[in-house]
Amino acid sequence: MSLTPSANSSSEIPDSLKVIKLSSGHDARDPVIFNIESEEPLNLDITLSSGQTFRWEKEDPDWWGGIIKGNRVFLRQVEINKSAIRLECKLSPSVKQTNLLENYFNLNKNYTEIYSAFEGDPILKLAALKYRGLRLLAQDPWEMLISFILSSASNIPRIRGNIKRMCEEFGDKKFDVFGEFHSFPSSSVLASASIDDFKSLGFGFRASYVWETSLKIAEDPGFLSKIASLPYIEAKDELCKLSGVGEKIADCVLLFGFDRLESFPVDTWIKKIVERYYFDGRAIPVKKLAEFGREQFGDYAGVAQQYLFEYARGLESE
DNA sequence: AGGAAACCTTATCC
DNA sequence: AGGATAAGGTTTC
Ligand SMILES: [Mg+2]
DSSP states (O other), rough: OOOOOOHHOOOOOOTTTTEEEEEEEOTSSSOEEEEESSSOOOOHHHHTTTTTOOOOOOOSOOOOEEEEEEEEEEEEEEEOOOSEEEEEEOOOTTOOOOTHHHHHHHSSSSSSHHHHHHTTTTTHHHHHHHHHTOOOOOOOOHHHHHHHHHTOOOOOHHHHHHHHHHHHHHHEEEEEETTTEOOOHHHHHHTSOOOHHHHHOOOTTTTHHHHHHHHHHHHOHOOOOOOHTTHHHHHHHHHHTSTTHHHHHHHHHHHHOOOOOOOOOOOOHHHHHHHHHHHOOOOHHHHHHHHHHHHHHHGGGGHHHHHHHHHHHHHHHH
């Protein structure tokens, strides 16, 4: 299943974006190579190694490899300065999607404007400075759902490993000019696996959650597309009905899979940093913190969350 | 209704 | 070095 986040169906690509083709890929054995230039801030390393996405791998010193809407993509940053960025992109010539990368990186969203909104908040100002070019990605809702069910009380390296093994075991084997790769497995394929299969992949207690939710989605394929049209509160309530999905994971799915920037997922890192800098170190219940985040950061709550998350983790590792 | 306790496994900390 | 603690929480009791 592959759903398009609603905001992208009507997204306009701004004039500031240029696509420069370097190789037309007339020969079906050659990859298509082109550049993307944008005035929007985008730091590939920060964005693709962040905690919102789990399947990107830096295989070369420079090249990132990943899969977008079932298409394998290789990217490297060839320019990054204050006013413009440039990406070199390699795709299989079989890829027909237009604006695949522009949509994935949400290049229609004005992050300079968002940074301005962060100016009045001392912590966000610092975070935006340190992680400039971190962008929210427009990812697949189904992939987000399973990925974040796997994230609960886990850690990022482990989540990546769980997902990688699951894709290798259950994802469709596909071929392009670069060779073999595996897609993210469908709900029906996962529903026909067993809980023990998932335990042997290292899912632990999340194995039953993944199986139950896969079965539910396989039996009700319209479930996720209905979410897209619901108001935030109702969308979240619906998602929470799924096994393994509570408030936090519902917020992650809404933010990363449905472009709902009003979501403010509260995990242990957000809890720590928000208590420390916004509540004078006092302990605050997670539910209150989520309400605070949505209230405090408004339309950009989800972007603020992402910057605070990376900032909090950065503090720990320094 | 609200708050512990249980739940798997692997990084990371000290 | 290796035992303790924490990790993008949810469910169950
Ligand atoms: Mg649930």
